[in-house]
Amino acid sequence: MSFKPELAEIRFGYGLSPRLPPVRSIDTMLQAVSSPDQGASDFPIAGYDALAATTMVYNRFAKHARQNPETSEGEKSREKANALRDETAFVNTKWFAATHLRRIHGQQNFRERLVAFWADHFTAQGKGSLLRFGTSGYIEDAVRPHVGGTFAELLSACLTHPIMLQYLDQEVSVGPNSIFAKRENAKARGLNENLAREALELHTLGVGGGYGQTDVRELAELFTGMSRGSDQRFRFKEKLAEPGAETVLGKKYGPKAKMDSIFEVLQDLALHPDTAAHIARKLAVHFIADTPPDGVVAHMQAAYTKSGGDLMATYSAMLEHPLAWQVPAVNMRPPEEFISSAMRALDVPASAFASLDLKKTRQLFFTPLNLMGQPWQSPAGPDGWEEADAVWISPQGIAARLQWAFSTPKRLLDIMPDPREFAHHALGATVPKRVAFAASAAETRAEGVGLILTSPAFLRR
Amino acid sequence: MTQRLQTRRSFLARAGFIGCSLAASPLLTPVSFAAAPWDTRLVVIILRGGMDGLDVVRPVGDPAFAGLRPKLNDAAPALPLDGYFALHPALGALMPLWQNGELGFAHAVSTPYRDKRSHFDGQDILEAGTTEMTNARDGWLNRLLQHVPGVTAETAYAIGIGDVRVLDGAAPSASWAPNAKLKISPQAVRLAELIMEDDPALHAALSEALMLVDGPAGAKAPRLKGAHRNIARFAAERLRGDARIAAFSQNGWDTHRAQQNNISRSLVELGETVLTLKEELGPEVWGKTSVVAVTEFGRTARENGTGGTDHGTGGVMIMAGGAVRGQQMFGKWPGLDEASLYDRRDLMPTRDVRAYLAWIMHGMADVSQATLERDIFPGLEMGDNPNALL
Incomplete structure (x- = not known):
């Protein structure tokens, strides 16, 4: 047993879509990383330079306001600076939307997962009134273009980026x-x-x-x-x-x-050989299991070393190894991946995000992600998010996922799907018996959908 | 990982019975359970990021100190403690506790972790309570629970959204965040429990969530300003009941630059946390309470070139509460001249921070020295009793 289309999307992407067919082969998965970036062109996110330019203007207004306190001129500058800050906070919600829309509507989701993986490996967050919104631009510039290159290129791009510095x-x-x-x-x-x-x-x-x-x-x-x-x-x-x-x-x-x-x-x-070992293991832990089979790790490490740190060769070694597909679904989907996958299964349209302002984005996404334990783009330290599954199985975290899964989908969709069909959209051909029963026994469509999204079969991959 | 799973499995035995009848939950009917195994209270605060002990409790009497930190000391003048040491002004709200004998410090302490100065390994060792890195993921507070009788799932609470590992392990414990909520219909609850039966770990987490979400009336009090205050209040509320141990963490101690801005913010929060605990526990329970705050390592003795300090070794442990023999400094001071520093850069640790923790647990929960040195902090030599408790 090795490649399976549904498992490929679930384990190496953002799950199944009711509309988009799953990938056909390992080659298709790898081509999705090396071919032109469809997600970036369908749902663009500005690079860091745009924020840098806005920050310069903001700094000028803010400085002028500081130098002219309690004057009408200074007051005007303060207002202009605040307006720029508020606008950037709003644009940041659009970057959040684009990040998720790429995963909901894309067919290159192995790439999207790799972008998230490497953005986490090279965790960086800006500081200050505007630069704190710099993570998306950093990822767009330093991470995204390099996930199919060599590790050295990716490393150099991230460690020389102003947000990391x-x-x-x-x-x-x-x-x-x-x-x-x-x-x-x-x-x-x-x-x-x-x-x-x-x-x-x-x-x-x-x-x-x-x-x-x-x-x-x-x-x-x-x-x-x-x-x-x-x-x-x-x-x-x-x-x-x-x-x-x-x-x-x-x-x-x-x-x-x-x-x-x-x-x-x-x-x-x-x-360095220690880097080859470190990177191979971390990728395997992330995609396969907290304790990945040694054979897969060794195979990936050898490919990394032999290719001079070529990432495509390393991914290829992981995907071609049968054990990468045979390990049962134990890894917990971390919260942000969980909501992306839920929205892909629900096929949430881009129009659902168009009307969201900052307040609504907070209600529907930012606050729930905080409660699930994964505030968006804000891990506590440079080591990024935990890979250990146990971290994501706290009572408070599970309560937050239930709360979100029961209440948010109906606010994103005009018509909720029939839970009995939705079970297949979310979980594929094989739906566990208890889930099928719950889907038919739920009192409302929203509850049926919520139950499917919080079933172990959906929470783990 | 396996250890954590065991926790959840051992919890499951209870969770199964709760699934039959939520009304029989011990959290809803605490009187139905035997009294807690001991009556003192312990609050453990994990300070993540490496708190600069030399800035928080400054050895102003050490002749080398001023030269090591000219800018940091000037930026925020300290409050005298015992003449030799002085307290960072941002912790000034706790001065009445010091004067009242409810606040003390152990200086020049560290875990056994050395040299690599990694936050993440440092925190793992701090919470595991081991001498070196191991794969075991259970924490020392959990091992304490394994060695005292009558422990239930509500004897100890890990609180907050962030991960606290010091309570991980085979003994039952509870985990919750005061701002978590769950409003779904009874039918949905029943179906969710049914679905989760396929997965013991998730089922246990759900059962625990269902019990805790309908907690006592206090949970519905208006939110206080600042997440840390709500966590402290939630801890106090549990400790007023059957809980005996609460653990949570506070971030924001990694002060590589602009240290005075950043450490002051964290210290104010820490002070508010302690004062909220005191207020919410009330005089009687506060009188039986020890609050200990520990960090993964201290920071460099010298300030660095960017108004901060880098990762170091020895640091300070904070002890507060009515059960603490306060208004004194514990520990042997190693001195700050270059030859006395660890690696010529860090405060030299003169005692294992685990020794203080062990003596506190010995005093509070009547755990034998042998058990502490063998099982709870394997490899520790507790040494003389510092008599940090009343």
């Missing part, structure tokens, strides 16, 4: 012997090792990997200079950069041009 404090890190540190002794600033540590621990080698505190420190010194300009975009600030060479994992980088050295060290980290 801000999130893990790289932008303010100063080389102890940099021009800046020498010149401004009075308010001496120095090194910040946050990004360097997470780059080794979370992004590449993994916490069990063969690195030590000295490697963290040297990598932090190598990273100095990467920062954000007043235009909010990436800027290499030579004055912040630590001069000289740095030694990371026994290899010397520099003293040549710093960005070249940074890309070189990222390339080396991407190709």
Whole structure:
């Protein structure tokens, strides 16, 4: 037993659609990642540059307001700044809608799952009035275009993105012997090792990997200079950069041009055997089971190593392994995947999102996701969301899923489906007996739909 | 993972019987159950992100301290405690507790975790209570429950949306968030329980949710401002009843930059949490209560170049409550001159934070030293009793 169309959508996508046929083969799944990006063109999300430009305007108004307090001019600027902030908060709800519409109406959902997986692996959140809405743009620029490339490309794109540099404090890190540190002794600033540590621990080698505190420190010194300009975009600030060479994992980088050295060290980290093991396992845990079969992991790791960290080769190794399809459905769908999959099964039209303002988006999605334990784009730390299934089986989390599944679908659809048919839309050809019974015994369509969406067969994949 | 499943399975035995008759739930009719195994209360707060103990309880009497943190100290002048140590001003709301003997600190403590300074491994070890990383996922509070008689599913509560692992394990415990709700028809409840029967873990979670959602009247009181206050109030409400242990977490301690803004916000929340507990528990129960707040590691002794501190080793443990022998500093101070620092960068831990926790549990729940050192905190040597409890 290996590839099965319905399982392919459920385990490696966002579940079944009553309208769109499931993928036909492993090749189709992989082609969905390497062919032109249909989701991005059907449901566009602005890249980070748009937010960067708005932020510059916002900052000008906000500064003017600060400098002219209690004047009508300052007041006008404050109003304009607030209007921009509110508009961005609204646009952010449209990015939320587009993210889910791609999954509801797309036929390249292995790609969508990979985007979510890597966005989580490289968790980054902006800070500040406007940049806190920067995650979608970051994902669109740094993650999405690279999920079918090499791991080194993806790593480099994410670790040099302004949102990541801000999130893990790289932008303010100063080389102890940099021009800046020498010149401004009075308010001496120095090194910040946050990004360097997470780059080794979370992004590449993994916490069990063969690195030590000295490697963290040297990598932090190598990273100095990467920062954000007043235009909010990436800027290499030579004055912040630590001069000289740095030694990371026994290899010397520099003293040549710093960005070249940074890309070189990222390339080396991407190709490190510990990284191959870490990435192979994490993918398998995410897609297959908390304790994935060793055979699959080893096969993926070998493919990663042999191909020089080529992600398509690594995905292909996972999908072609029969055990990837034979492990029973144990993994819990995390909350955000749960609501995407529910809405795909319900075939929620784009028009249902068009009328949602910020308040309604909060009611229908943001607050329920908080209660389910997965506030949108806001994990507590750079390690992203938990993979362990037990985390998603708390009483409060299950209550929140029930509450959402019983109340929200009827607010998104004009006509609710017949639960007896919907059971097949959501679960495929085989509907567990108890679910079929509940679907026919429910007092209302909304309750029948809610029961199917919260059945173990739907919650796990 | 397996451990967690066991929890749910052991809970299932009860859940099955509740499924027959929700009215017989021990949570709805607490009098039908034997009295709780002991009468003291323990609140464990996990501070995630690595709280900077040197900023929260500042060793102003240490000659090296001022030089290590010129900017951090200037930005927020501290409040004197015992002459040598001073309290961060953002925790000033707790000064009356200190003066009243209801607040104390153990300084230069840490878990046995060293060197990699990872938040995530550090927190896992803190909650597992082990000497090193293991695959076992049960927490030390759960192992405590395994070694005291008469524990029911409502003896201990993990509270909040975030994951608290310190209560994970084979002994029954409850988990809930004060803002969770579930309004579905009785018919739907019945069918949902039926469907979940295929899946023990999910069924147990659902049964627990159904019991807790109709909790006591207090749950319907108007919401307080700030999630942390609601969590504290919910904990107090349970602890006034049959619960003896509550655990929850607070984020926001990873202060790599602009530390004074960020740590102040977190400390104010922590202070409000403690004061809400005190107020909601009432004088009698507060008098039997110990609140302990622990973190995965302290931070670098020197401030870094960005107005913050990086991941370190030794830190501080906070103890509050009417059962605490407060107004004193516990622990041996290692000094902050460079040679005395751990790895020449971090506060040197002089005692395992688990020793304080173990002595508190020994005092509160009458658990033997042998059990504590062997089963609850395997590999721990408790050493002398710091007498942190009255």
